[in-house]
Amino acid sequence: MSSTITVAYLLSTFPQLTQTFVTREIFWIRSHDVRVEIFSLFKPESIPAEAQARELMSRVHYSPPLSANVVAALIHFLVRSPLRLLRALGRTIVHGYREPKLLLQALSIFPKSVYFARQMKKLEIEHIHAHFVTLAAFAAGTAAELLGVTFTVHGHAVDLFSRDARDVRRQLENASGVVTISSFHRAFISGLCPAVDQENLQVVYCGLETDRFQPASGQTDSGGPLRILSIGRLIEKKGFEYLIDACKILADAGYSFQCQIVGDGPLQDALQERIDRHGLQERVHLLGALQQDRVLALYGQSDMFALACVVADDGNRDGLPVVLIEAMSCELPVVTTPVTGIVDLVEHNRTGILVKERDAAALADTLKLLIERRDLRESMGRLGRQKILSDFQVQQTTARLASFFRKVAGRRGA
DSSP states (O other), X not given: OOOOEEEEEEEEESSOGGGHHHHHHHHHHGGGTEXXXXXXXXXXXXXXXXXXXXXXXXXXXXXXXXXXXXXXXXXXXXXXXXXXXXXXXXXXXXTTTTSHHHHHHHHHTHHHHHHHHHHHHHTTOOEEXXXXXXXXXXXXXXXXXXXXXXXXXXXXXXHHHSSOHHHHHHHHHHSSEEEESSHHHHHHHHHHOTTSOGGGEEEOOOOBOTTTSOOOSSOOOOSSOEEEEEESOSSXXXXXXXXXXXXXXXHHTTOOEEEEEEBOOTTHHHHHHHHHHTTOTTTEEEEEOOOHHHHHHHHHHOSXXXXXXXXXXXXXXXXXXXXXXXXXXXXXXXXXXXXXXXXXXXXXXXXBEEOOTTOHHHHHHHHHHHHHOHXXXXXXXXXXXXXXXXXXXXXXXXXXXXXXXXXXXXXXXO
């Protein structure tokens, strides 16, 4: 049997409504003999109502920007480990100087990172894990340097694809190990970071509680309009404009449907204007951000799921959207695009349908097919859930992650 390992999760903000996959991961990894402490650089405006987040709050540590305790931590390491402190500060500068705005943010949270390091020392942290190659990764590198422990960085999407590649490479190559979310990401990181040993690069899918995300039971065909669901931040990479345009094509062709889009973001006004311009006010609805229980109910009330992901003009793109995993677990047929890691999840014409990105006509044609073919919706829904049961159950993914933590930490110990 494996021994218990004490891991510090270092995050920018915990908890976050848009990062329920992180909460889920932390909640479940504890079942694999991992004792978790959570260090959050910033406090959220409010605590989400989800039970998992509430249960974890007793393990969360915050730090003010500057306080007597923060100053005491800086003095502690300056006296006892001055070279480590200077090395940590130097690496922060070297790993971010090509991105001045990010560097200023990294330097501003440096005192917090030092404070967290002292707290971690008292808690006997053995390994540090940071989600996203941004501020959390800077802080994790600093704390690991001061403590002499291992740390891993979990790369996702914007943190990999929208930053200066040279700075990303330095941060990843400095880590003891790298975790990412799909085979596409693994290949991307391998090409970007030749110094990263393949043994230290691990793919771990975002896991899901498949007993919670289940197909609706006892649902019958009401004969009313079919319901299309989409979920995500209202930003360019989600491709909602193309979904709205596809809905316009469906409406002009006389199809009966309702489309609900869950999420908020900077494009909300522009998307609503697009809906109004197309005359789709009675068919397409922006519902705003919703809590998980309400989202679960919408999965059960919907007939299909669409997410028209694109590579944004600034290079930002989705990694492997968790909402696709959730929809497939609920036996909804999914329509999406072959962007980044999505091809690890959606097998074209089997567990879902992939269409060319930024192609509203192709998206509309696929939605027409699913509207017309109930048998196809049902068969794809079943096969999609089988895929999730096979590869994306959270109990399996967190076991894989816990094993990787032990391997990386054990290598340092050896």
